[in-house]
Amino acid sequence: MLFSIRMTVRVAVPMILLLAMLSASTAVAAGASAADGLRSGDSAACLRCHQMSTMARRNHDTGKVVDLSIHPTLYAQSAHRALVCGDCHNPGYQRYPHRSSLADEGLSCVGCHREQAKANHKVSTMDAIETEYQHSIHAPLESDGFSCFSCHDAHDFRPESKAAPPAQRVAADNAPCLDCHPEQRGDSPAGHDWLPRPSLHWQAVRCVDCHTPVNGPERVSHQVLSAADSARNCLQCHTRDSKLLGQLYTWRSDRALEEHGFFRQALYNDAYIVGMSRNDTLDRISLGVLALVLLGIVAHATGRWVAYRKRSRS
Secondary structure, eight states: OHHHHHHHHHHHHHHHHHHHHHHHHHHHHHHTTTOGGGGSTTHHHHHHHHTSTTOEEEOTTTOOEEEOOOOHHHHHTSTTTTOOHHHHSOGGGGSSSOOGGGGGOOOOHHHHHHHHHHHHTOHHHHHHHHHHHHTSTTGGGGGGTOOGGGTSOTTTOOOOOTTSOHHHHHHHHHHHHHHHOGGGOSSSOTTOTTSSSHHHHHHHSOHHHHHSOOOOSSOOOSOOOOTTTSOOOGGGTSSTTOHHHHHHHHHHHHHHHHHHOHHHHHHTOTTOOTTOOSOHHHHHHHHHHHHHHHHHHHHHHHHHHHHHHHHHHO
């Protein structure tokens, strides 16, 4: 009886593993239809294991569980979808089981993108990003495992389209911050007691706009500031000539101009809030009353002019 159980286990376990690998290969092929990177080189072999949602390891230094799973569909939609696993990862990973030392391969976003920047003549931009990060509040956390990949997951990172609705872009930019700082969710986030209605601000404002130096509308700085140095004055944002506001809303204004035209954008400019009630119905009524007043003035002036002409003729 014991021999029979042992034989069953010896046969069943390899069969289960084989079926799992075949299933993984099928899923990879289905998910990789839109991503050349997953269909090239040794990527398919890597995904046999790494597409499993439970794929992880424990960091012996910090005790934290490190997620090693890759979602083929998300990777197929990412900015790196054309890259093969071996384009970034150490060739030593081709052997299994992997050596533990390979986990310290020292991947660098700036190092890779600097080569790309040479073709676009924007190397100075990459140098600036590296300098900004070194002065960031996050830089000292590297000893605890913090890196570029803590905010930008290379396996599913995709810049939000400029055509996306503003709320969607803000939510996408704020997600990495709120994932690491869950205490900032809710109506009473720590350290933001000075900010009125913070949950609504989280929906309309990117964290990086207040927690980085104003860098202009073209590119947000990678120098994340300490809480003491971050913007915490309402007027830094809520004034018509605010540089901070310009950084956040330039792309929103461009989009609104395309959709609504100049005059509608000028009347319903969400970027400038002072003097507005933030109630769309009340704002429309106020604008309607203003239009009626102007119409009344014009009608009154026209009536007086007509009466004057009649008196002149008589």
